[in-house]
Amino acid sequence: MDFCIGLDLGGTNLRAAAIDQSGKMLDKIAGATKYTEGREAVLDEMVTAIATLRDRHGAAGFRGIGVGAPGFIRIQEGFLTNSNNLPYLENFPLRDEISRRLDARVILENDAKAAALGEKWMGAGRGVDDLVLLTLGTGIGGAIISGGRLIRGYVGMAGELGHCTVVPNGNPCGCGNQGCLEKHASATAVSAMARLMHLGDALSSKDVYELARQPGEAGDKARDIWRVVGEALGIALATLVNTFNFPLYLLSGGMLPAWEFFAPHMLRTVERRSYTYRANQTGTRIAQAALGNEAGLYGAAYLPWLEG
Amino acid sequence: MDFCIGLDLGGTNLRAAAIDQSGKMLDKIAGATKYTEGREAVLDEMVTAIATLRDRHGAAGFRGIGVGAPGFIRIQEGFLTNSNNLPYLENFPLRDEISRRLDARVILENDAKAAALGEKWMGAGRGVDDLVLLTLGTGIGGAIISGGRLIRGYVGMAGELGHCTVVPNGNPCGCGNQGCLEKHASATAVSAMARLMHLGDALSSKDVYELARQPGEAGDKARDIWRVVGEALGIALATLVNTFNFPLYLLSGGMLPAWEFFAPHMLRTVERRSYTYRANQTGTRIAQAALGNEAGLYGAAYLPWLEG
Numbered sequence: 001m002d003f004c005i006g007l008d009l010g011g012t013n014l015r016a017a018a019i020d021q022s023g024k025m026l027d028k029i030a031g032a033t034k035y036t037e038g039r040e041a042v043l044d045e046m047v048t049a050i051a052t053l054r055d056r057h058g059a060a061g062f063r064g065i066g067v068g069a070p071g072f073i074r075i076q077e078g079f080l081t082n083s084n085n086l087p088y089l090e091n092f093p094l095r096d097e098i099s100r101r102l103d104a105r106v107i108l109e110n111d112a113k114a115a116a117l118g119e120k121w122m123g124a125g126r127g128v129d130d131l132v133l134l135t136l137g138t139g140i141g142g143a144i145i146s147g148g149r150l151i152r153g154y155v156g157m158a159g160e161l162g163h164c165t166v167v168p169n170g171n172p173c174g175c176g177n178q179g180c181l182e183k184h185a186s187a188t189a190v191s192a193m194a195r196l197m198h199l200g201d202a203l204s205s206k207d208v209y210e211l212a213r214q215p216g217e218a219g220d221k222a223r224d225i226w227r228v229v230g231e232a233l234g235i236a237l238a239t240l241v242n243t244f245n246f247p248l249y250l251l252s253g254g255m256l257p258a259w260e261f262f263a264p265h266m267l268r269t270v271e272r273r274s275y276t277y278r279a280n281q282t283g284t285r286i287a288q289a290a291l292g293n294e295a296g297l298y299g300a301a302y303l304p305w306l307e308g
Numbered sequence: 309m310d311f312c313i314g315l316d317l318g319g320t321n322l323r324a325a326a327i328d329q330s331g332k333m334l335d336k337i338a339g340a341t342k343y344t345e346g347r348e349a350v351l352d353e354m355v356t357a358i359a360t361l362r363d364r365h366g367a368a369g370f371r372g373i374g375v376g377a378p379g380f381i382r383i384q385e386g387f388l389t390n391s392n393n394l395p396y397l398e399n400f401p402l403r404d405e406i407s408r409r410l411d412a413r414v415i416l417e418n419d420a421k422a423a424a425l426g427e428k429w430m431g432a433g434r435g436v437d438d439l440v441l442l443t444l445g446t447g448i449g450g451a452i453i454s455g456g457r458l459i460r461g462y463v464g465m466a467g468e469l470g471h472c473t474v475v476p477n478g479n480p481c482g483c484g485n486q487g488c489l490e491k492h493a494s495a496t497a498v499s500a501m502a503r504l505m506h507l508g509d510a511l512s513s514k515d516v517y518e519l520a521r522q523p524g525e526a527g528d529k530a531r532d533i534w535r536v537v538g539e540a541l542g543i544a545l546a547t548l549v550n551t552f553n554f555p556l557y558l559l560s561g562g563m564l565p566a567w568e569f570f571a572p573h574m575l576r577t578v579e580r581r582s583y584t585y586r587a588n589q590t591g592t593r594i595a596q597a598a599l600g601n602e603a604g605l606y607g608a609a610y611l612p613w614l615e616g
Contacts, residue, residue, distance in 0.1 A: 082587075130462065144551070146454055153553020154438065154591065157584045160550040165543050165581060168475060175583040177546065235473050238485065239547065242468040243452070245461020273473060275483040276465045279390075283462065 001026075002061045005050050006301025008111065009033065009069040009086070010293070014042075016049040017294075018057050019301035023122040027053055028297070039088040047101045054102075064105045064304025067098065068114030068296040073156040078108050081156075107303040111296050113150050113159060115289075116143035117306065118299030119250055124290040130246040133289065134161055134233070136253035140182035144244070149306075162186065166235040184232035187255055193225045209258040226261035233262065234269020237286060241274045252289035259288060309334075310369045313361050314609030315354060316419065317341065317377040317394070318601070322350075324357040325602075326365050327609035331430040335361055336605075347396040355409045362410075372413045372612030375406065376422030376604040381464040386416050389464075415611040419604050421458050421467060423597075424451035425614065426607030427558055432598040438554040441597065442469055442541070444561035448490035452552070457614075470494065474543040492540035495563055501533045517566040534569035541570065542577020545594060549582045560597035567596060 003026055007016040014033040018026040029049045034041040046067070054062050071083025071090070078095025080086065095108040109117075116133035119125040125133075129148040135141040142161025144151040151158045162182035163175050170179025171189075183189055187205035194203040199211065199221055211222035237249055255262075267286060270277050277284050291298060311334055315324040322341040326334040337357045342349040354375070362370050379391025379398070386403025388394065403416040417425075424441035427433040433441075437456040443449040450469025452459040459466045470490035471483050478487025479497075491497055495513035502511040507519065507529055519530035545557055563570075575594060578585050585592050599606060 142551075146459055147457070149455070151454055151552065153584075154555050155553060155588055157553040157587065158551065160553075160584055163550045163583060164547040166473070166476065168543055176586065177581040177583070235476055239472040240551075242471045243450075243466065243548075243551070244459065245463060245465040245468075247462050273485040275471065275485070276461075276468055278484065279465065280463055 001057075002063050003057055004063050004301045004304045005053050005065050006114075006297045006299070006303070007046060007050060007065065007067045008114070008296040008300055009042075009046070009067065010111065010296070014045055014049065015297055016046075016053055017297045017301060018053045019298065021305055023298065023302075025294075025298075026057060029053060035085065039092065042086070042089070043097065043101075046098060050098075050102055062104070064107070065098065065102065066107045066109065066114070066300035066303030067095070068109055068111040068300040069094070070111050073108055073110045073113075073152075075108070075152055075156055078106070080108070105304060107307055109150075109300065109303055110143070110156065110159075112141035113143040113152070114299035114303070115252060115291075115295035116145055116250075116299065117150065117302050118291055118295035118297065119252070119289050120145055120148070120299075121302045122291065122298045123295055124250050124287055125248055128248045130244070131248040131250060132161070132240055132244060132246060133250045133252060134236075136186060136251055136255035138186060138188050140186050146244075146246075161236065161240070164236050164239065166232045181232055181236045185229045185236075190225055190229060190255070193228065194222070197221045197225065205255055205258065209261070212258065212261045223261060226258055227265045229255075229258075230262035230265025231269050234266040235273065237266065238270045238273035238277065241270060241277045241284060245276055245280070247283055247285060249284075249286045250289040251286070252292070252295060256288055309365070310371050311365055312371050312609045312612045313358050313373050314422075314605045314607070314611070315358060315373065315375045316422070316604040316608055317350075317354070317375065318419065318604070322353055322357065323605055324354075324361055325605045325609060326361045327606065329613055331606065331610075333606075334365060337361060343393065347400065350394070350397070351405065351409075354406060358406075358410055370412070372415070373406065373410065374415045374417065374422070374608035374611030375403070376417055376419040376608040377402070378419050381416055381418045381421075381460075383416070383460055383464055386414070388416070413612060415615055417458075417608065417611055418451070418464065418467075420449035421451040421460070422607035422611070423560060423599075423603035424453055424558075424607065425458065425610050426599055426603035426605065427560070427597050428453055428456070429610045430599065430606045431603055432558050432595055433556055436556045438552070439556040439558060440469070440548055440552060440554060441558045441560060442544075444494060444559055444563035446494060446496050448494050454552075454554075469544065469548070472544050472547065474540045489540055489544045493537045493544075498533055498537060498563070501536065502530070505529045505533065513563055513566065517569070520566065520569045531569060534566055535573045537563075537566075538570035538573025539577050542574040543581065545574065546578045546581035546585065549578060549585045549592060553584055553588070555591055555593060557592075557594045558597040559594070560600070560603060564596055
């Protein structure tokens with residue numbers, strides 16, 4: 001049976017899967033990435049995972065490799081730029097090196113963009129050719145699929161939706177801007193707001209979610225935080241809806257459990273702020289992604305099929 | 309010689325041109341549109357202009373008709389929705405009616421989107437496949453070309469960039485939002501600011517441009533207005549640069565003469581607010597469109613060539 005291998009070089013885990021053309025996951029390998037051991041260790045781990053899957057399922061049916069990695073991707077050159085997690089892979093010919101070691105075709109893509117492709121192929125975006133994905137984690141990433149293809153931008157930096165301005169005089173961001181979406185709606189922002197509101201000095205977004213489920217004053221404060229998150233997401237999504245008029249906007253990532261607390265504010269804000277949304281409310285879906293942290297794995301494996 | 313006919317149904321003028329495949333304008337007809345005389349008068353005027361050009365240049369070389377019109381376009385159905393200037397053309401089968409009367413293929417497109425195609429084909433976007441156009445007039449329109457094709461959105465409403473939020477608690481807009489770009493950076497916004505700043509009750513953006521060229525207090529106020537315009541455009545452009553990472557962002561419309569006064573603030577704001585811009589400053593151009601009010605005419609004529 002024909003299959004491709006997708007590899008997801010995540011923040012803490014390296015995962016790989018063999019997936020056939022129908023999107024069926026045949027096999028999966030997961031392990032903690034040896035990030036701290038440097039480039040050679042990570043390369044060996046990647047190659048070993050892929051080779052293991054290929055050997056298990058037969059080289060005859062093997063059709064290619066997709067790799068999702070954190071950072072900007074120069075798609076033509078096949079290397080990463082600006083990867084905070086993997087600095088030793090920046091400007092290194094990652095695609096060609098993996099390709100050489102395994103004697104196989106490799107496509108390298110940004111992890112959020114791979115996740116969007118995964119959702120389009122086998123998740124919440126199945127059958128949809130035009131969609132936007134927002135990944136809500138410690139930061140906020142994004143990806144745009146138009147006509148079934150990723151918008152990459154000319155140096156692979158398209159989709160930096162976490163740095164859209166939602167509050168012109170808002171919190172300063174490491175990117176140099178103020179009031180970026182991710183300064184008001186990421187897990188990091190939730191923790192910072194919890195600290196400012198004297199809920200606790202080291203609460204995670206999950207803690208703030210749990211608090212929001214409680215009655216009383218602390219619960220009220222936690223729910224206020226999720227309202228702020230929802231309104232910031234709503235401002236950004238209203239602009240995205242006005243910009244693209246796409247039928248689908250997906251949200252994914254570790255903040256999704258708090259959907260019940262932020263989504264009503266988010267949707268109310270989009271409805272108020274986007275005429276385009278109001279004019280097409282039944283046809284414009286803002287919804288949760290479906291594949292969780294396997295989206296990037298599906299998307300990576302989809303790349304060789306998609307790129308032909 | 310092969311040619312297409314482009315027709316631009318503008319706010320006050322109807323113009324049509326015969327343009328060959330190399331982008332050479334062979335002939336042009338311009339006149340005041342009989343908007344107030346109703347649908348039949350406008351249809352007759354359109355058909356007469358096109359038929360005149362076709363007869364002059366020979367039916368043998370005639371390859372099709374493109375029409376740019378103000379409003380949202382249902383591209384599959386070939387009609388306009390939400391056209392403030394031409395309400396009697398809303399939901400009317402405009403494409404098919406023109407096609408029937410002239411026995412020719414017609415493609416209908418939004419006027420700002422046609423202008424973007426015109427700039428891409430023969431203007432400031434020549435040779436560029438990925439660009440964004442902002443049209444700065446009484447309102448602010450927009451269009452996005454990705455991979456050489458317009459992003460239309462699923463009911464033709466993509467590119468409503470004038471309604472991106474730049475100031476969350478800013479001026480209320482007729483679209484239901486607050487702080488839309490066009491409430492802070494359109495010609496209408498410039499006039500409103502001039503009134504608020506006691507520069508005059510009925511100043512046009514051209515008047516405010518002339519004032520800005522004068523020394524003294526009134527000139528200072530006028531220059532302040534252009535600073536506000538530049539900063540609002542800068543916020544929106546920073547988000548667009550972060551979203552698309554395209555190489556080109558064009559501005560067109562009646563406000564361009566004031567470029568010298570708003571552009572420095574606009575560019576400084578983009579530089580501060582967009583990491584993507586700073587990382588690719590030499591490759592990211594924010595520039596003036598080149599074709600003026602003929603862009604839509606070129607774009608309309610390009611449509612039959614483009615859509616094959």
